[in-house]
Amino acid sequence: AQSVTQPDIHITVSEGASLELRCNYSYGATPYLFWYVQSPGQGLQLLLKYFSGDTLVQGIKGFEAEFKRSQSSFNLRKPSVHWSDAAEYFCAVGGRGGGADGLTFGKGTHLIIQP
Amino acid sequence: DGGITQSPKYLFRKEGQNVTLSCEQNLNHDAMYWYRQDPGQGLRLIYYSQIVNDFQKGDIAEGYSVSREKKESFPLTVTSAQKNPTAFYLCASSIPKTGVNTEAFFGQGTRLTVV
Numbered sequence: 245a246q247s248v249t250q251p252d253i254h255i256t257v258s259e260g261a262s263l264e265l266r267c268n269y270s271y272g273a274t275p276y277l278f279w280y281v282q283s284p285g286q287g288l289q290l291l292l293k294y295f296s297g298d299t300l301v302q303g304i305k306g307f308e309a310e311f312k313r314s315q316s317s318f319n320l321r322k323p324s325v326h327w328s329d330a331a332e333y334f335c336a337v338g339g340r341g342g343g344a345d346g347l348t349f350g351k352g353t354h355l356i357i358q359p
Numbered sequence: 360d361g362g363i364t365q366s367p368k369y370l371f372r373k374e375g376q377n378v379t380l381s382c383e384q385n386l387n388h389d390a391m392y393w394y395r396q397d398p399g400q401g402l403r404l405i406y407y408s409q410i411v412n413d414f415q416k417g418d419i420a421e422g423y424s425v426s427r428e429k430k431e432s433f434p435l436t437v438t439s440a441q442k443n444p445t446a447f448y449l450c451a452s453s454i455p456k457t458g459v460n461t462e463a464f465f466g467q468g469t470r471l472t473v474v
Contacts, residue, residue, distance in 0.1 A: 248401075253399070278462065278463075280465075285468070285470070286467055286468065287365075287449060287466050287467045287468050288449065288451075288465040289465075290462055290463075290464075293462055334401060334402065336402075343453070343463065344390055344409060344453065345409075345415075346404040346417055347402075347404070347463060348404075349394075349401040349402040349403075350401055351401040352401050
């Protein structure tokens with residue numbers, strides 16, 4: 245069965261500092277990987293996704309993520325965070341058909357931005 | 360504008376009652392999904408449907424039921440058999456699994472509270 249681990253429940257970063265959110269997955273074949281962001285009481289917005297090809301993927305809002313098969317990781321990065329980046333971040337993995345049978349989510353990382 | 364509409368935004372249920380959460384999409388997506396979100400637990404898949412008149416159980420289907428009579432609609436009924444229904448419920452849809460850029464689009468959620 246596939247699974248996703250986000251080791252950090254909370255992360256606090258100063259505004260303007262760099263950010264890295266960790267994600268490790270378990271899946272037997274080539275995974276389809278996603279990062280979503282959620283503001284309080286809202287739905288999820290897709291930041292970026294990896295299906296194949298270049299292992300460094302660019303997303304919206306200045307985010308990027310790198311797929312490392314050898315480490316089963318798909319960490320999310322941003323060079324300089326803004327106060328508006330404070331939110332909950334979810335990593336997810338899809339199996340067959342890019343997740344046509346549904347996605348498996350990590351438990352999320354709550355990002356706090358210090359002024 | 361295309362998107363996914365969930366209603367109502369807030370729902371209160373008395374013990375022993377069934378309630379139905381609405382999810383409508385105008386994205387012409389074949390696949391639709393229901394997830395449950397609890398604090399600190401990430402999202403867990405309840406049911407999904409890849410075509411009209413067909414649906415499959417997800418990881419936590421007990422106490423829930425769905426129907427898929429129209430492509431645009433995928434209502435979720437929370438039955439009295441669901442022992443702990445208080446949660447945030449998210450509906451999602453995705454483009455056909457034969458497509459290349461599969462990703463899930465989410466609605467804004469329904470917060471269900473048992474009183």
